[in-house]
Amino acid sequence: MRLVYSASTHGSSSISKKQPSSMANGVREPMVLLAAPPLHEVVFSQALRGLLFDAFHAALDPVARKRQHEGGSLAVVALASTVASQALTSVLQNATELSNLTTYLGLFPEFTQTLSSLQNITLLAPTNQAFSAFLNSSAGAALVQNDTSLIQALFSYHVLKGTYTDFENGAFIQTLLQPPQYTNVTGGQVVGVFNENNNTSFYSGLLANASVTGSPMNFSGGVVHMIDSVLIIPQNVSETAIQLNLTAAAGALTSASLVETADHLTDVTVFVPNNAAFAAIGSALPNLTMEQLTSILQYHVIQGVVGYSTGLQNGTSLMTVQGNNVTITVDDTGVFVNSAKVIVADVLVANGVVHVIDNVLNPNNATATANPDAQESGSPAFSGASSASDVPFTTGVPTPTSSIASESAPGATAASSSSSSGGASMPMKTGAIEAAALFGAAALAMNM
Template identity: 55%
Template sequence: MKYAGLVLAVASTAFGQSLIEVLGGRPELSQLTGLLNSSGLAGDLSSLTNNTLLAPNNAAIGAFLNSSTGAAVATDSALVQAILQYHVLQGNYSTVNATAFIPTLLVPPQYTNVTTGQVVQANATGSNVTFFSGLSSNSSVVNASIPFSGGTIHIINRFLTVPQNISTTGVALNLTSAVGAIGQLNLTQAVDYTPDLTVFLPNNAAFQRIGGNLANLTVEQLAGIFAYHIVNGTVLYSTDIQNGTSVETTGGNVTLTLQGSNVFVNNARVIRPNVLVANGVVHVIDRVLNPANTTATPNASTTEEAFPGATSASNEPFTSGVPTPTSAVPTTSAAGGSSSSSGGAWRPIETGAIGMVALFGGAAVVMNI
């Protein structure tokens, strides 16, 4: 899976009108202008250069403020400011012609644990440009490339969703077996708040296919398997993947393979790439990885597991006590996001990252089951 570059057009000369002047001349952006003024961001953004504003139109802001989520955050000025910062891209992207992951001005540690700033995914299909945000929400550009003195404005039809922690995102995507396993291992805090993670999360069916053996594992054995799904210190988006790349996880190396439009992690196929989370990115896979079988290879035409002799379970493992998903976020997508949801729990994340050594106690036991 290869992606062409993103066209980055940096204005060589400043356009005459400031951001607020341009917004003031656009009736469809009057509510955004009011939010920027009331949050205190208007002056700050007007003084910036080389930035791109993804500007929700009045309909998008009205839909957000009329939702239960919007009503809950409307009185929190710091959170409103953070949400608006997430709509400002670092760089003047006047044209988007491919897939890219662009850092935003959302950098405060209480809202993101991505070192370079939380990103949005830009996706171009022909003349249509879509930005994907947290919980795989999408926002389409309805009016593009409006210049102002500090950069470019793209008007979008839906508020961006600030990425949430892995547990919240996992429940929303019905990855409840993975979320339950994390909880049983007492790793929720570490997984949710350690900065700069890439996590390969198996879907529920993947756990169920080997569920007959999972009940016999010790906590140490299960922790060793889960460690093999986490890349610590690197946020690896699909655009970073090259065929045959070996990636070091906290439980050993995995091999990333490209076969046509499919991406594999060892023998597990990525069925939903690039789910943005507060501390990095999640790629949903259709198999549980086995740290004792690092040579497992992809085969799109077989259901062979990385665990020889594993048997299935009648129910989805580890889901007892895990909240039932309440949103209709799809669990598969070739494009990296297709949901039109703009919901989600918009809230600060906890600070004080927990190291990955503490996460696994410095030891990960791996074995066949």
């Protein structure tokens, strides 16, 4: 029996399987047409078979063995080059699990062409199942409503700067989602990396997680990793607070008319007290003047430093927007800011990062320090305050669609996995630039 490859008129190939002719009746059995593998697999298979034949021949012939030693490494390099030189579009089209992604990219030919021309990138490619789940969520409304600007921003957020075959735990990797539209993070919005039990996950806005599935696929400009969920573009501070049930903080920002400030500052680290923290000082809040409330809230914001947990060092002093400093303490029990403990780290937002803390900070008690030996965090910054039965500042605040865990993330370097994209709303634009400039600037930066 022999295999014969034949190309169709459309450029695809097929395999013909021919049986030996029947000598008894003189009738030759008909040829059976079978589906062929993609052309690049055929090239790979033939080249590999040739290398194996050469190796076997060299083992028997000393002269041939010398020739094989001199030229074999070049053949392997050439073979690898053939496979790796595939265009991105070809790799995606050959992956049946990514047909939905291929379809949507096909709706944006200029975007896809630019993406295919980039070098040194990593594409996080949602599988068909991931796309289906996303389309059935509120966050997937952009695809259903054909919001061109947001769709391209979403695709840009799935492209990492750099070629990554594996990932370092706790890393924050910049993407091609660039300022000023949908993000105010210098250098581009990031995704977080969390490795556990030999599995790699990425977390994005609203703590949404996506795990790597399958093996990496090389292409001429980098590598593709399939993921089982669509990443969520990080939203602004106020919307993130509402969505994750940090409603007291969201209401306090509204009461102090600081929503616009919190949402539009560039490169921020925000320490957001949870609802229990605000309730714990409930007796002190009604007596605050607007100036005092503003000062307290500004004391929770650092501008000019996006302090992901991996970058928070023990003993670091950071100046807040209010003007006074906060002190970072890092030990075996966790991360503290003054006397408050970080209970959920690295919540990505449009203009930086949020760390959820278990106490409200007080600019008039900046010397309050952490007490790692206590079961709770250090002494409350508001001495004499007592708790309230109701959560303050929540009147009129929209009902959250999800919530965050009260425990700290593993190692205080990765966000909680208690949230998914199911209840996520659409991210808000942070600037007024046209969508074309969003990806164009990223493409220019990647190819300089």
